[in-house]
Amino acid sequence: xxxxxxxxxxxxxxxxxxxxxxxxxxxxxxxxxxxxxxxxxxxxxxxxxxxxxxxxxxxxxx
Amino acid sequence: xxxxxxxxxxxxxxxxxxxxxxxxxxxxxxxxxxxxxxxxxxxxxxxxxxxxxxxxxxxxxxxxxxxxxxxxxxxxxxxxxxxxxxxxxxxxxxxxxxxxxxxxxxxxxxxxxxxxxxxxxxxxxxxxxxxxxxxxxxxxxxxxxxxxxxxxxxxxxxxxxxxxxxxxxxxxxxxxxxxxxxxxxxxxxxxxxxxxxxxxxxxxxxxxxxxxxxxxxxxxxxxxxxxxxxxxxxxxxxxxxxxxxxxxxxxxxxxxxxxxxxxxxxxxxxxxxxxxxxxxxxxxxxxxxxxxxxxxxxxxxxxxxxxxxxxxxxxxxxxxxxxxxxxxxxxxxxxxxxxxxxxxxxxxxxxxxxxxxxxxxxxxxxxxxxxxxxxxxxxxxxxxxxxxxxxxxxxx
Numbered sequence: 001x002x003x004x005x006x007x008x009x010x011x012x013x014x015x016x017x018x019x020x021x022x023x024x025x026x027x028x029x030x031x032x033x034x035x036x037x038x039x040x041x042x043x044x045x046x047x048x049x050x051x052x053x054x055x056x057x058x059x060x061x062x
Numbered sequence: 063x064x065x066x067x068x069x070x071x072x073x074x075x076x077x078x079x080x081x082x083x084x085x086x087x088x089x090x091x092x093x094x095x096x097x098x099x100x101x102x103x104x105x106x107x108x109x110x111x112x113x114x115x116x117x118x119x120x121x122x123x124x125x126x127x128x129x130x131x132x133x134x135x136x137x138x139x140x141x142x143x144x145x146x147x148x149x150x151x152x153x154x155x156x157x158x159x160x161x162x163x164x165x166x167x168x169x170x171x172x173x174x175x176x177x178x179x180x181x182x183x184x185x186x187x188x189x190x191x192x193x194x195x196x197x198x199x200x201x202x203x204x205x206x207x208x209x210x211x212x213x214x215x216x217x218x219x220x221x222x223x224x225x226x227x228x229x230x231x232x233x234x235x236x237x238x239x240x241x242x243x244x245x246x247x248x249x250x251x252x253x254x255x256x257x258x259x260x261x262x263x264x265x266x267x268x269x270x271x272x273x274x275x276x277x278x279x280x281x282x283x284x285x286x287x288x289x290x291x292x293x294x295x296x297x298x299x300x301x302x303x304x305x306x307x308x309x310x311x312x313x314x315x316x317x318x319x320x321x322x323x324x325x326x327x328x329x330x331x332x333x334x335x336x337x338x339x340x341x342x343x344x345x346x347x348x349x350x351x352x353x354x355x356x357x358x359x360x361x362x363x364x365x366x367x368x369x370x371x372x373x374x375x376x377x378x379x380x381x382x383x384x385x386x387x388x389x390x391x392x393x394x395x396x397x398x399x400x401x402x403x404x405x406x407x408x409x410x411x412x413x414x415x416x417x418x419x420x421x422x423x424x425x426x427x428x429x430x431x432x433x434x435x436x437x438x439x440x441x442x443x444x445x446x447x448x449x450x451x452x453x454x455x456x457x458x
Contacts, residue, residue, distance in 0.1 A: 013397075014444055017445070018445075026441060026442070026444075026445075028442075030441040051078065052359060054355065054390055056124060056125070059125065
């Protein structure tokens with residue numbers, strides 16, 4: 001599963017971290033970092049993260 | 063036989079309901095009816111970054127997942143009435159649509175001031191078209207009068223200042239965003255707005271708008287007169303439920319639902335989003351509408367499951383529905399984030415971290431228990447306080 005975050009749109013709200021902590025994290029500078037190639041078993045969690053993103057910056061590409 | 067689920071409302075809650083119906087295996091027809099001409103889009107940016115830039119549908123539209131590609135969207139036509147016993151709605155264009163299941167997702171509309179005076183130049187901010195119209199009137203030097211000092215009013219004030227407008231906020235409260243933030247945090251935020259050049263005239267209301275064919279100013283309840291080219295009315299919202307009149311429902315404040323989002327006493331009818339008044343066992347179990355951004359998604363997910371169970375197309379979810387309401391507000395470079403229900407802890411507000419004029423965490427308590435948290439900045443503290451709220455037992 002390929003996860004894409006539009007970093008021009010992302011404002012580091014970090015809501016995605018609560019839905020899919022295996023994929024999304026807020027680093028020590030307060031910026032979002034994520035695992036682009038994530039395991040298929042995390043699809044539901046990443047979809048949930050995409051739903052709750054205030055800026056709607058997260059997509060699953062395949 | 064194929065079944066039809068009608069979704070009344072084509073905004074975020076309606077879209078999320080359609081997605082969850084499909085995700086839960088519903089194979090029948092889904093028809094979504096919306097009074098706006100636009101496909102579902104995200105509203106919060108309309109008073110923030112989208113208003114500061116060019117307001118386009120593309121900038122705020124929700125992506126449509128493949129699973130909802132076969133949903134029929136009837137856009138630009140309001141629902142005129144519903145007959146829940148017969149299982150049918152009538153649209154404003156006269157069309158009648160029968161359904162097996164109904165999702166009420168018609169949301170809210172902005173209240174308008176009954177104040178006398180010219181109508182031109184007076185705006186609200188709820189829809190994309192509202193924001194577009196307002197954007198056209200904003201610009202350097204425009205004299206903007208924001209009526210209402212809640213979150214929408216303060217966001218518009220901040221955005222208008224960033225665009226170079228001259229901004230005055232008029233509201234009856236003593237401090238902005240008093241509900242739900244409280245006096246101290248509201249006052250601290252007022253100081254920040256004032257540093258950016260926003261003028262507050264609080265403790266008063268507008269008694270008349272002045273001008274001939276369009277707004278040129280306002281007279282306030284204390285006799286103050288001020289010039290204004292643009293007025294933004296940000297004075298709360300009203301539920302879009304008139305189309306449900308005559309069905310014996312409690313529509314006194316949105317649509318009364320049980321904890322599973324079933325409209326009270328009606329199998330096969332559910333409500334989602336800010337129009338749904340439901341009890342949240344995370345707090346006191348009193349049914350309330352919640353106008354927070356996270357609620358359409360949370361309620362739609364549960365309501366879809368409830369609806370399919372009522373139609374014998376799926377299993378009910380026995381777990382209590384206890385969402386943690388969440389919203390945010392961006393004003394200048396401030397990120398304000400709210401978790402839980404600060405309004406329920408308004409009598410016991412404590413600064414938990416930082417200070418009110420810098421980055422801060424404010425806690426709202428009921429019976430000594432933390433029921434809501436508002437953060438300004440401090441992103442590294444979000445996870446800890448959110449976890450505490452998720453863990454907190456329901457207040458007595």
